[in-house]
Amino acid sequence: MECNTCTNKIGSARLAVQCSQCHKHYHCKCVDLTTTDSELINSGNKLFKCYGCGSSSKDGDFTLSDVMKKLNELITKNVDMCVSIELCHTRIQENNKLLKDQDARINSCLERIDSLSQQNTHLQKENVELKRQINEQNQYSRKNSLEIFGVPEIKDENVIRTVQVIAQSLGVNLDKQRIDAAHRLKSNIRKPNEPRGIIIKFISRLDKDDFLKARKVKRDFNTSHLSHYFTQLNVHPAKAIYINESLTYENKQLLNKCREFKKNKNVKYLWSRNGQIFMRMSDNSQVFKISSIESLRDVH
Missing domain, CATH: 3.30.250 (Rec A Protein; domain 2)
Structure with a gap:
């Protein structure tokens, strides 16, 4: 019996093994097996296949068909992985498209917001200007008007007569025909105990200016200056009377x-x-x- 590797005779069967597939004999040392391996193989507890029959290691557990089977499994897994990766690429492309669409919409919204912001700024400026113009017009409509504060109220008051008395006290001759309108204002909620103010609208702006000028000349003008015209007025203590532009x-x-x-x-x-x-x-x-x-x- 010869070794199929070195062609030398095999002296001891304990130091040799037989391929389970081709049944050829080999020295243990020629196929890199130990004495323990030889004992396991010869006792039937382990199979041995020579290199020619597809042995890839000294334990002889894997054949070429086993390797091919594993390789096919890996190929199948690789194919599945490629399909999965391709699906991921498709999803990524879809997401990229969605992101681009969202970017376009966001940019459109930002442009719209910017446009609305500019319009809002313009409208705010326009509103301020319109308010200014309205205020100027309202103020112009008051160009012949004055407001008087501090004049006590009397029962069944004739406001035009009260205005004439105030004018006389200031040294101004004021006929009622030169007064367009005169009436008491609303009460001041912060000063409910004080007499209501009087607003006068003159026919002529010149009369308004003369009336106001006379008050500025008579700096100490107060309620005591009206006592001899209205005996029912309570003028003690005397309080200042203020006349201002409306x-x-x-x-x-x-x-x-x-x-x-x-x-x-x-x-x-x-x-x-x-x-x-x-x-x-x-x-x-x-x-x-x-x-x-x-x-x-x-x-x-």
Whole structure:
């Protein structure tokens, strides 16, 4: 009995093995087997296949068909993986398309928002300008009007007669034909116990100017100056009577802001003339026309 590898005779069967497929004999050392391997193979506990029959290792567990089977399994898995990857690529492409569509929609929305924002800004400016024009028109409609505060009310009052008495006290001769309208204003909710103000609209602006000028001349004008005309008036203690140009609500609010500014910034002069508000820091400083709260920034 010869070794199919080295062709030498096999002396001891214990040191040789037989291929389970071709039944040829081999020295253990010629096929890199140990004595233990030889004992397991010869006892039938382990199979041996020579290299020619597809043995790939010394344990002889895998044949070429086994390798091909595993390879086919790997190929199948690889095909499945390729299909899965291709599906992923398809999904990615679909998602990319969706993202592009969303980007286009978002850009369209942003452009629309920008356009609406510009329109809104334009409308806000237009609204401010319209409010300014309306306020100017309303103020112009008051060009012949004055407001009087501090005059006590009497029962069954004839407001035009009261205005004439005030004019006489100021040294102004005022016929009722020169008065277009006169009436008491609403009560001041913040000062409910004070008499309601009086608004007068003159036929002529000149009469309004004369009336206002006379009040400025008579600086101490108060309720005591009316006592000899209205004996039923309670003029004790005497209270000042104020006469001002009739301003729109917006201009009154602006004038109040100007008064706060005057107090905080030590401004010396603040006045209104023909419905317009003016301010001057000192005797020798520049006169500023205040048309809005922003105008106060320029006062110096």
